[in-house]
Amino acid sequence: MANEKGRPYEIDPPEILDFANNEIAKPYMYIDSTKGAIVFRAMPTDSKTKNTKYTRSELREQLVPGENNVNWTFKQGGNMKGKLQMEDVTRDSDGKYHRVIIMQIHGRLTNEQRDLIGEDDNNAPPILKIYWDKGKIRVKSKVLKNLNASDTEILHEDAWDDDDGFNFEQEVGFKKFTLEVQVTDGKMLIILNNTEFKSYESIHIKKWGVFENYFKAGNYFQSRDEGAFAKVNFYELEVSH
Template sequence: MEYFRKEILSLVLIAILSVNATVQGQNSSVTDSDAKVETKKKKNKKKKKKKYKLPDIDLSHWKVTLPVTNEKGKPYEISPPEILDFASNDVAKPYMYIDSTRGAIVFHAMPTSSTTRNTKYSRSELREQMVPGENNVNWTFKQGGNLKGTLAMDETTRDSEGKYHRTIIMQIHGRLTNEQRDLIGEDDNNAPPILKIYWDKGKVRVKTKVLKNPSASYEELLHEDAWDDDEGFNFTQEVGFRKFTLEVQVSDGKMVIILNGNEYKVYESIHMKKWGVFENYFKAGNYFQSRDEGAYSKIRYYKLEVSH
């Protein structure tokens, strides 16, 4: 009898231990599962935080021209310091805005009635201001300058032949001093652009100016019709809709354009030397080169920096 009692007690003890082990296993399983869920939530939060990016662009020395008109019927512009708060400007929002998923400023342009003087095209484009809010302080080739940007074509339309529309993404624009303007009897300070860089059907194309008469006098050099367009140059790399980097290096009598740090175009000639009579300023953004109905393009700028 005693033997059976011991056996029964042993079986009961084994059953109790078995139940406890099962419960502990279940509790451990729940705890592990909860920990995994909590870890996953933290990772997801980190991922969400990483998605929000800002462009690496200081706008304190730039003004922007947008493809809409102001109350005077002229292209709408935002200068420093107001441009620093462009993201909250209701007029700017459709044409210059932050893409926070890519960390870029988007410049959106299309054909409108808002065109600047001496052109039929509209733009969403930055203009350098060495002194914020001031157009009358600029630089010469002798003083030199560097412009570097990382950008990409975001969207663009096609023409009737199925070819992508072109847009100018960077410029160096000439400017007459007040004395030069008065000397040749002009009513504004506009001078030709010595550099235009295009996004052209997925390629980067460069256009510059050459003198019609390299022996022209100082006064003759100041007239726009003294200069002609060169035949242009296409970089061999195709950028398409991918991100790429452009750098413009300017010094006395010389201009160097660099694509992605490994392809160069050097301009060093009598034309560059003679261009030294003009003041200049950099431009960057989207100067759209079409008047086709419904056409548009959007350029993303991730980085933009200038130095002198």
């Protein structure tokens, strides 16, 4: 959720532990005690953060509480597993449900990489976006435009392009489902409901090893339609390395 200056409201540890009583967080991240879930709510506002045209209510992984400069590489690996449910989401003018990104792996430049390519921030592309897309789960990753790009050239955001995406077969709709993301050296595996799998083991994933990464989970709402919103319930969320 962004404030009026376009900067995100960020609640760090230890304050995040008491998010349910935080006045800024309350409309966007709260506990539904009857369901035993944390609810992430997002809807368009007049303000948005620098690198997006959409609004969001998300958790950002921190290996060291309160510190964004310590992250992990694919060689180090990582695992994120959640049990979640689309609680409610609006439809567009064609009657189709709005899309929501519910999990991500976001790349990050080290301070040295940032300075090397003359960037003013540490942002790198997201290597993984997992969408709730009209009742199904859709996965998007990145591909390197030029496989002969140098180690310095691949640090630039415009060196990477979106892949064609992948749709899981089963429909989750508004039911509870589990998602697991397993990262190992040169490989990324996404598992839906312990029954369907999508594996990424291409040269593009191997090249991605140059970046540091962090997990994100919540509600990154993909609409600017007036009056639109989405609510995503998280019943479980676990990250390990």
